[in-house]
Amino acid sequence: MPERKPRKDAVRNRMAVLAAADTLFARCESPEDVTMADVAAAAGVGKGTLFRAFGDRTGLIRALYEARLEPIMDAVETGPPPLGPPTPPLQRIPALLDAFLCFKLDNRRLALALEETGSASPYQAEHYERWHSLLQAMLEQIPGLTDSDFTAHALLAATRADLVEHLAGQACVPRERMRAQLASFITRVLDPRSSQKG
Amino acid sequence: MPERKPRKDAVRNRMAVLAAADTLFARCESPEDVTMADVAAAAGVGKGTLFRAFGDRTGLIRALYEARLEPIMDAVETGPPPLGPPTPPLQRIPALLDAFLCFKLDNRRLALALEETGSASPYQAEHYERWHSLLQAMLEQIPGLTDSDFTAHALLAATRADLVEHLAGQACVPRERMRAQLASFITRVLDPRSSQKG
DNA sequence: TGCGATCCGGACCCTGGGTCCGTATCGTGA
């Protein structure tokens, strides 16, 4: 097993960078005005260290994103209802997408940064694949629904970071309203016959 | 009226740049490996000329995109059915989104370039607003559908350039299949009661 | 405490968008 234990200063620096990047992305106006050099400076670390630890900008952002997302993924994959596996699809799908939306609302800048980071389309991020296949599997259990693959993509597209940012930022749609709208949209897609409740 | 007539060489160069950029974007693997310098060179023009004519990279891409899109917008806003105004919403909405999807399939690289061009989220492009408000107006005529604003965004999100690229490129979904999937998805959203036809 | 392995840091490189300005071209009025 070639797993060498990393040096203590290395992990300390890694944490420092992560923390610094986190606050910088949270404070900034747009993700692209937080520079790698900024992050390094804020973490009290050299650029070399930063790039050695994360490879490149995308690597850093991904690491941040995934660290934030992990609790939710856990709740979804092994947690209790309504997010966890035992929940029936008709409740679980909305719960899952609502959680995803809330995550993006709570981490707008970060999610934006990830989705717009140059060449990397969100569709080749490995976590997207997880959400998609999970969602697809659940959609397959919905009677009368074909094209679960495309449907999963389409539903996830409704929670894209820049759309969320546009609605929450420019259009000033309040959080609860947005959640309600998404929920109502999903209901329409999932269960055609009950979408017109009063 | 301060509308001075532009010089002949200026308009000639503008055309040349547009044409060169068009072919370059069509040929390239990813939009970001066609450089402004490349475009200028291919057009047989200096960089200065290019930037004077289009302002910046986004300006150039927008100009290209809108030139390509114009026929479709015309067909939608003043043309005959099934795209034009007289068509009832239940037919017109799918037709409209299908046309949009086909456009993105036919101009994948260009659409990608526009949507990922640095800071400019697709939601602040002026043509997005046109599609959105048109779609929203039509959705408002669908009985039982609330949240036409959000729904319009969600439907448009299903035709995002990078999703289309992902499906057509990585996943190799054939054109007709994708159109069918989108149509079926829209049907589900629009008319719950008829989505399970055999 | 000694010594190799590992990591640090910031000077450095390079790409690519965007600017500047001396020169060439246009087109209009005479």
Place this chain on the structure above:
DNA sequence: TCACGATACGGACCCAGGGTCCGGATCGCA
């Protein structure tokens, strides 16, 4: 047709910002 102001041309130039490199500092094991 010529002259001259207005306009456009082009490519050298600038600069930010991502990514690299390597001499020196640290670590941690024996």
